[in-house]
Amino acid sequence: MKTSIKDFAQKLNNYSSFAIFCHYRPDGDTLGSGLALKLGLEKLGKCAEVFCDDEVPNRFDFLEEVKFVNREFFGEYDAFIAVDSAEIGRIGAYQEIFDRKKETFLLDHHISNTKYAKTNTVIDNAANCENIYALLKELGVELDKKIATLLMMGIMTDTGNFAHSNVTENTFSVAKELMKYEVEINAINFNMFKRQSKERAYLFGLTMEKIRFFLDGKLAIITVSKENIEKSGAKSSDTEGFIDFVMGIDGVEVGICLLEMKTENYKASFRTKKSDANAIAGVYGGGGHVKASGAIINGMYEDVIDRLTYTVSQYIED
Ligand SMILES: [Mn+2]
Numbered sequence: 001m002k003t004s005i006k007d008f009a010q011k012l013n014n015y016s017s018f019a020i021f022c023h024y025r026p027d028g029d030t031l032g033s034g035l036a037l038k039l040g041l042e043k044l045g046k047c048a049e050v051f052c053d054d055e056v057p058n059r060f061d062f063l064e065e066v067k068f069v070n071r072e073f074f075g076e077y078d079a080f081i082a083v084d085s086a087e088i089g090r091i092g093a094y095q096e097i098f099d100r101k102k103e104t105f106l107l108d109h110h111i112s113n114t115k116y117a118k119t120n121t122v123i124d125n126a127a128n129c130e131n132i133y134a135l136l137k138e139l140g141v142e143l144d145k146k147i148a149t150l151l152m153m154g155i156m157t158d159t160g161n162f163a164h165s166n167v168t169e170n171t172f173s174v175a176k177e178l179m180k181y182e183v184e185i186n187a188i189n190f191n192m193f194k195r196q197s198k199e200r201a202y203l204f205g206l207t208m209e210k211i212r213f214f215l216d217g218k219l220a221i222i223t224v225s226k227e228n229i230e231k232s233g234a235k236s237s238d239t240e241g242f243i244d245f246v247m248g249i250d251g252v253e254v255g256i257c258l259l260e261m262k263t264e265n266y267k268a269s270f271r272t273k274k275s276d277a278n279a280i281a282g283v284y285g286g287g288g289h290v291k292a293s294g295a296i297i298n299g300m301y302e303d304v305i306d307r308l309t310y311t312v313s314q315y316i317e318d
Helices: 005-012 028-043 058-062 064-068 088-100 128-139 145-159 169-181 185-194 198-209 226-232 242-246 277-282 301-315
Strands: 017-021 047-051 079-083 104-108 119-122 212-214 219-224 254-262 265-272 292-298
Touching: 005 104, 005 119, 005 128, 017 028, 017 088, 028 047, 028 064, 028 079, 028 128, 028 145, 058 185, 064 145, 079 088, 104 128, 128 145, 128 169, 145 169, 145 185, 198 219, 198 226, 198 242, 212 301, 219 242, 219 301, 242 254, 242 265, 254 301, 265 277, 277 292, 277 301, 292 301
Parallel strands: 017 047, 017 079, 079 104, 104 119, 219 254
Antiparallel strands: 212 219, 254 265, 265 292
């Protein structure tokens, strides 16, 4: 069942303590969503804690609030809220306690969302932080610089600094409101998009050296092997953004990044210019957005490449 932001806010108001869950491999949108919601609920006199079943990358250090992200679960709460997480599996190890809880909410922007909570609100905005903004407005929360910075971080992350085609009038109108609170967008840009470790730079080189092209150069596949992660000293979370580089290559319509998680187990990220990335990921039981999606694929490396090439050949549009 679909719930409007208004009904969602009304239901939330019935409770006074919340555990908020961000997705693993946390990004600016999920952390911005979770932390802004925590600060907003606290302004209403409620209690809220943020949980993420993963390490928070160093680039979030510029935010004082990042210390409020917990990895180990603790405490008791009236209700649970999942943010920016299309499937329950995205919240990692917390899925079991989430599933057992009666009072659950989710607020998300992925069209593939499986509506795994009791109260589900999915609005197809560019960033989930646009939805959190709408929720905080509905709850009557007065924004401040901290909340505005967190929300702007989510919007800038998921829109590639307002440059992706998912940007709408709403994106800009929320951003305009947030700018009233002196958000330092240069700091967000630097920390989200520019800053990197030496290890990441090295892994980037190792990965791009082995880029492979198929379907007359319309499909580009990069593979981040466990071996190269070890060789470079980088972390698997450092690969975020690699795929976006690939999409800038002349003639590439579909880009895939295969991140080797375990032997014969890959996390595939899909990017497309015109083709349906959600449909391509769907073949492997994954999903996401029309131009950006993901799936987990098992199999021998060359078989995975063959299957992916075939799948993309079926869905490619040019
Ligand atoms: Mn998001």
